[in-house]
Amino acid sequence: MAPTETTTAERFRRFAEVEARGYSPLYDEWCTGVSDDDDILSRLDTLPPHRRQPVLFLGAARFVGVPLGDYSAFRSFVLAEWPSVRAVMESRTTQTNEAGRCAVLLPLLASISAEEGRPLALIEVGASAGACLFPDRYAYAYTPGPVLEPASGSPVPPLECAVSGDAPLPARLPEVIWRAGIDLNPLDARNEDDVRWLEALIWPEHAFRAERLRAALGVVRADPPLLVRGDLNEHIEPLVRRAPRDAVVVVFHSAVLAYLDQAGRNRFAGTMLGLAADRTRPVHWLSHEGHRTLTGVPGAMQPVPGERDGLFVLQHNGRSVARTGPHGQSIAWLPALPSVPIAW
Ligand SMILES: C[S@@+](CC[C@H](N)C(=O)[O-])C[C@H]1O[C@@H](n2cnc3c(N)ncnc32)[C@H](O)[C@@H]1O
Known part of the structure; x- marks a missing residue:
């Protein structure tokens, strides 16, 4: 990796600290958890970099039905449902309509x-x-x-x-x-x-x-x-x-x-x-x-x-x-x- 490139772990930690903190305690907890979780990170890293966005991952997990619970429930669900989560991440983009x-x-x-x-x-x-x-x-x-x-x-x-x-x-x-x-x-x-x-x-x-x-x-x-x-x-x-x-x-x-x-x-x-x-x-x-x-x-x-x-x-x-x-x-x-x- 080139020295300026950001690892997936860094992306998720930054998202937790800068984007989610104070706005979404749940996404803060989940993304902080992901940033230290080699099982999840290794799966995310099988996707191309532009498909490893935290917002896309979180949206895909929600779309597939992840319960709004603590990190351990989140990670168990994502690991069990990874093929479905991955398929959403490959086929959808972030298109929030506000x-x-x-x-x-x-x-x-x-x-x-x-x-x-x-x-x-x-x-x-x-x-x-x-x-x-x-x-x-x-x-x-x-x-x-x-x-x-x-x-x-x-x-x-x-x-x-x-x-x-x-x-x-x-x-x-x-x-x-x-x-x-x-x-x-x-x-x-x-x-x-x-x-x-x-x-x-x-x-x-x-x-x-x-x-x-x-x-x-x-x-x-x-x-x-x-x-x-x-x-x-x-x-x-x-x-x-x-x-x-x-x-x-x-x-x-x-x-x-x-x-x-x-x-x-x-x-x-x-x-x-x-x-x-x-x-x-x-x-x-x-x-x-x-x-x-x-x-x-x-x-x-x-x-x-x-x-x-x-x-x-x-x-x-x-x-x-x-x-x-x-x-x-x-x-x-x-x-x-x-x-x-x-x-x-
Ligand atoms: C974050 S969403 C915002 C949607 C809407 N403007 C709003 O404010 O609620 C960005 C949208 O831009 C679209 N988009 C991105 N690049 C585009 C391009 N080159 N041409 C047309 N649409 C594009 C995406 O598909 C997505 O639906």
Whole structure:
């Protein structure tokens, strides 16, 4: 192994200490256990490195039915069921679909629609099952700020979002007249296994997120969006051309760019900046990604020393406008920054 490569044991220990500690005592315990467990590590090491991710392993064990008990029960189950756990790890990817992220997208979606004087045509790249394509069907509780709800009500518990800074919180929900997504592997809200997989990806202590997911997938099932299978760089321009002309097109993504290499991110950013600059038809680009994904990109945020890893950055047409909680639980609007040229 090259000196810079990380062992599977190190990956799991780091995941326990940095990602899970304070958020999921169970995953902290399990991953700490795995990091010292040669029987489990040797099995994980038979998989290619990109398939040894802790989140994929944990989701696969949950999908197969691991009991939510202590580490010794976890390891006994995984060792007994390893062929099934392994098969899930080989065939599935981490595709968490978090409707809560609509709470941090909504202020920009509403202001874009109001400023352009048109309803929205939404395109989400990396849409998973499409739960983020329905910001007009959810209820919101901003603190401090308004409580918003569709006129017909929402089956989804209000998306709660803590606000700081001068966020342009809307007074009403925008109208969406068309919605479409692109994903390498679109999940189907009507398919029981896909729904079970999405549930397995939610951390065990986050019961409210599981409840929200089930309700949001009900919204998707009732009005399935167009989901195009394939790479976002290949499909984005043709899909923009399919959007209705009487709408303002907003292309957005959340927790997706980490899956692309730098060349793929640069290509996508170039395409989006080109579309955003084309005044023959309005297209807006909203990016909601982990700050480390964007580090080094002009307009992106650098981590603040001492700040917990994991904050996301919201950008509009390449300019950072807010720091956010990764599941949409908070939005800290940034002071207006002087315009900087963006050269990806
Ligand atoms: C972590 S999920 C996020 C899903 C959704 N955006 C959300 O916020 O809930 C990332 C999604 O991006 C998709 N994805 C990754 N790389 C992609 C690519 N090159 N083209 C299209 N979709 C991609 C994955 O299949 C996955 O469904």
